[in-house]
Amino acid sequence: MTDNTIERRSFLKRLGLSSAILVGGLSSSRIIAETTDGVLVRSDKDYGKFPVERLKQNCIPYDMDSEILKQMSEKRNVFSRNVWDPLRLNRPETEENITYENLVKGKGEIPDQTRLDYALMAASWKYANMDYGGVYSWELQDGMVGGMGLEKLGTWDPEELDMTWNEATAAVKHAALFYGASTAGVAELNPLWLYSDRFSPDRKDRSRALPVRPGDERFGLENDVWYIPESMNRVVAVAFEEDFYGICNSPGRLASAATGNGYSRMAFTASTLADFIRALGYRAIPAGNGIGLSIPMAIDAGLGELGRNGILINPKFGPRIRLAKVITDMPLIPDSPIKFGVTEFCEDCMLCAEHCPSGSIPDGKRTWSGTSVSNNPGVLKWYIHPETCYDFNGFSCSNCKRVCPFNKPNNSWLHKMIREFIELKAGSLNKIMISLDQASGYGEQLSDMDFWKMDGNQSITAREKME
């Protein structure tokens, strides 16, 4: 431990330092201090200028019980169970479907839901289900990469361009942002986060799940088994910011539009990034929600921490993100996982649990297992109840994102100052900050018409505002 290890006692020192940095203006990534488990850094580009603890490579920001934690079966997640599990087949229709039918079939006017809202929502989901059409294919599909024969040129070596692997990794992340990601990180792939099977991969036989196994050099489908070679040991995790004002409409069509937009961008970006990697001669498996658990992969890749709401909380965008990933054998340099006080803050904050209309978010302490078969036990966390969430939700509910104090329309100096306090993990201040957040009107539902009356520049979250 070094002299300037961060402890609560250094509160005033840190506060003085933080204020000096705030006043002095913030620029690029810089190390502020050393901590027991890593370094405290501030990076405009990666973390929206917020202070973040970058952990040492061998430190993971969650507790696992390796006796209990096993690979999860994709067949067990709630989306899969909706199509095969007798307990789920007769579930009540979601509110979203009911209201949609009402509008389309003219059964009646839905208060506060206009055709404008439905149009925005319906179009935003356009590319979300492209996995049926092979967007998330493990192999190169038609396109210029194959047309130009780029994937057959052998594996690209960064030394050709006098680049290091660090620079090559930065280039891959650059490509991810170029194709539409809001942020990207790299992790060494933990096989525990891969699903043990692929559920109904062709979407035809909806009761079928094929096992996924590590393959020596076998890749793809062979004799009803999917093989992922052990050499494919890197994952590029990508996150997509969702529109602030759309999410603020939750529960409503515009929140569904923000979600659908995220899903569509996941499909586009993951698949183009995979083709980029293939064009460099490496293998790539793009995935949205499939193949494995996106959240722990993203945590390992340094994109954020897990919140009480079961969602990844990113330093820059808060919980207002969607995730996708590309698994590859390109030897990219992994990022470090990060911590910035989310777990400690969530222990004091119940806002998502209080505002969840289906009571799916626990309001107690973290546990090692959940109550649903769709939960994967073995990690100390808050286990949400996916069935009740889905049944309320469809995709129109994002209350747990809307009310979260980490969800803000921009990263102004005001919010940065509050984050300084959160990072200090000074528990007693948390309750005051939560009360002030509520009193200030953050997390209130935005009406549809208020959304539409905003001019375009304001209603589409301007990325530069999050810098």
Place this chain on the structure above:
Amino acid sequence: MVEFFLGGLITSGFILFYSHTRKNGMKISIFQWMIIIAAFVYLSFVSATVVEFVEEGTFKGAAVIGCIMGFAAVIWGILINRFILTKSTKKK
């Protein structure tokens, strides 16, 4: 832009205040000046906070924070008047 305007307003306020103390021959110690300057800095901070909320469109936040922090600014002002300005005027 608004920030520049506010900064200008508060700086002018301070200059006016300073010339008022000179004109009336008030005797204010260094320590008292530090308290007065801190009050002006705090006032700038409160104004900047309120402006930030307004620019963000969080009017309720502007009102709540403006009231809480503004109240503290008023108390600070009253105390400065009662214990610094009034006393230093009497000395004259």
